Amino acid sequence: MPAARPIITFTTDFGLADAYVAEMKASVLRHCPEATLVDITHQISPQDVLAGSIALERAVSAFMGGTIHVAVVDPGVGTDRKLLVAHVHGQTVLAPDNGLITWAYRRLNPISTHELLWRPTEETSKTFHGRDILAPVAGLIGAGKGDLVPTRRLDRPVLLDVDIARSLDEAQVIHIDHFGNLTTNVPEELLTSETYVREIGKVRGTYSDVETGEPVVLVGSSGLLEIAVRNQHAATQLDLAVGSKVFFRS
């Protein structure tokens, strides 16, 4: 039985200046008028699949069983790239099979993946599968009609190279947030009370454990090592970018 008001989320690189996001929402509501619609973000940089992947993992981690996530960062629309259905934490993810699932695949377990075979009966644009395929499928699933959506197993979805650090040697910056804070790929489990990030310091509890303008490392709200500068923009202050290596001192 479907939820009384299923939650359907949206993660895209569409920006907010055009009607594209709303067109997807209309496609969802057409099939599932009771849905609660939640925007994750639409400000992924155009075609930045890694950033989209990280936002999508955050969405799955935050939401509850039954939630349906539509993610569209899709530079390959119109090519033969597949469309993906993933099941993880009792939730469903719909996305192009281009690596968008990477960060959820790395961090969340178990996750199963299928190829989405559903195509609408009416004519479909060749440039907007988010509106014409993924959103209607989200609406159908939300309305409890997921059995109308044919899929087949896809054991090896496309994944980006980025991965969770298995040792501090593999540490790198994977995301810069709105405040300029830097998320790394280092999970909390790799840290001890002695872990020391070179040129910054030991792992602290929160931003205010240092003075304003001072750099600080801590476990961020996503459970990963984060580098910040208190009340300032760390990426700018420390001249770090996505892909920058993070060095530790023993």
Added chain:
Amino acid sequence: MPAARPIITFTTDFGLADAYVAEMKASVLRHCPEATLVDITHQISPQDVLAGSIALERAVSAFMGGTIHVAVVDPGVGTDRKLLVAHVHGQTVLAPDNGLITWAYRRLNPISTHELLWRPTEETSKTFHGRDILAPVAGLIGAGKGDLVPTRRLDRPVLLDVDIARSLDEAQVIHIDHFGNLTTNVPEELLTSETYVREIGKVRGTYSDVETGEPVVLVGSSGLLEIAVRNQHAATQLDLAVGSKVFFRS
């Protein structure tokens, strides 16, 4: 009988930094607490009625019968410009009568237009009719109380000069989207497999029919001729702007 959960959409040039959009939503929810609220966009450039008009047409094309659209790009607020109620595709549009209805009027048929005569009983601001008149009316209509809203026929709404091209000689750029893709006023019906845009090429099916960085023309997701550069920002690459003529080669 009104829909159980009527959809009410918002298209404005208010931006997202202030509470203005939320103030309009409060005015809707006061009359229609069950409404599903959908943002089309609030990032129309200040007072860009043409861009608002195109977003509004996209909204009407995407949504279903019963949907109510509130559009506010209103440089003439406080003057004697009229307020408009339009009926199209079983949907209702509420907007200032300043040309915002233009692109829906040109592309969608049949459309009927009335002047909105409703004024609230409480005092109304002279600077925010979106919040004080249009949004409450949307809420009343959503709540099935549209008969409380007096109107009178308005056969000639204000329209902008821009129109659908009736021949390729009239082709021009009417919109640049978030990705830099250029929408023209050329409908699919004017195109043949031989149509060739000067300095770009023949009409293709999708972006990936050319190499990354190459320009391409295709029928966009709105059914109009679109000019793009694969995975790049066409407006910048090709130095085209809204109003630029598009030239064809026979």
Added chain:
Amino acid sequence: MPAARPIITFTTDFGLADAYVAEMKASVLRHCPEATLVDITHQISPQDVLAGSIALERAVSAFMGGTIHVAVVDPGVGTDRKLLVAHVHGQTVLAPDNGLITWAYRRLNPISTHELLWRPTEETSKTFHGRDILAPVAGLIGAGKGDLVPTRRLDRPVLLDVDIARSLDEAQVIHIDHFGNLTTNVPEELLTSETYVREIGKVRGTYSDVETGEPVVLVGSSGLLEIAVRNQHAATQLDLAVGSKVFFRS
């Protein structure tokens, strides 16, 4: 008895590029799946408590009894700053006790304030109390379980220095909106038909009472004296900023 569909609003400096806002919404929906979620703004400049305070007051003024507002501009997260519950106009405000309540406190009466003592049973991040404390509490209150949320009286919440002008001598700019219009702290009640702002003119009714490009003073949609330039960006044209004094001529 809680509302069938309680309205819960969000005012933050999180921006829209990350999943943070959605993470808060998930925390609300977990406790209150029927909530209607409304964004006030997420584009408060990072750590600009005054701007957040003004947006929050606008939200309370616009919404109806029963609405719950979550506001997070929280440079002191992780310090011993308190968390606040305010009751005003039959609505509930949840925010850090760092001055965010200031403008609602100054303008709206009566308002009562309490310290929020609720902490979740599961582990809480030290950097994201909006998601881990304020949003779940909003969800609990929305679901009619406010009695699970312990509080104690807090008679003197932290307030910023800014206040409503009690005379024209105290007039200053407190906010610049998306259009560049300047909101002052001067309430309508201080104005007469003879009030004259130096270098601008008498108080008018609306923007169109002057020519395009001309400055104008009027009572804005928030009931405060506003300085605008018709169809232009007043803050830039007049070189005024938040904190600028406004001078009058007798």
